[in-house]
Amino acid sequence: MLGLLLIHELPGGARLVGRIVEVEAYLGSGGDAASHAHRGPTPRSRVMFGAPGHFYVYRSMGLHFCANVVCEPEGRAAAVLLRAAEPVEGESRMRKLRGGRQGRELASGPGKLAQAFAIDLAHDGRDALHGALRLERERGARALDISVGPRIGLSKAVDLPYRFFVRDSPHVTRAAQNGRSHALSREVRAGEPR
């Protein structure tokens, strides 16, 4: 999903567009204690158990929203958390949504990303490929230099290397910039089988 465009067409015609530069994977039950799907479906996580290609949005810490895309076949309940994006279009609108912040502070974090792109619980369960909020492949996108590292902010399953980010992007989260993740780094050319 790295390198895909995240697009939100707002009522009124404004477009928010960003390029995904950092994600984390969360598996279904079995081996990933940090996943919301780990103990089976709940009212909150039910979307994870549904069809792939749909957004799973939840409220974090009572304050923020975090957006995922369900990625595995129905029932497998794996999803990918959108952690950071590089603004491409609609930056001034994003700045308003983010309380005046700008540049790399617009969407370098899952809560920031959701706020900058006006994503909330109304998007939970929505089609991630065909709606007003959707992902698109960018024409002419070139291969990415991708690094891998542990996920952020967890107390369980802290060692699983399921965070992926564009290595040299200034728009990734601080944890990625600090290089703590590079111990497990490897390069993956976009489009190659993994």
Add this chain to the structure above:
DNA sequence: GGAATGATGTACT
């Protein structure tokens, strides 16, 4: 019904 706990962000020291 109750209590603990977050897939966070920001401000302050």
Add this chain to the structure above:
DNA sequence: GTACATCATTCCG
């Protein structure tokens, strides 16, 4: 680095 805002979800009794 530490504090704190803030509340739904989840699990346990």
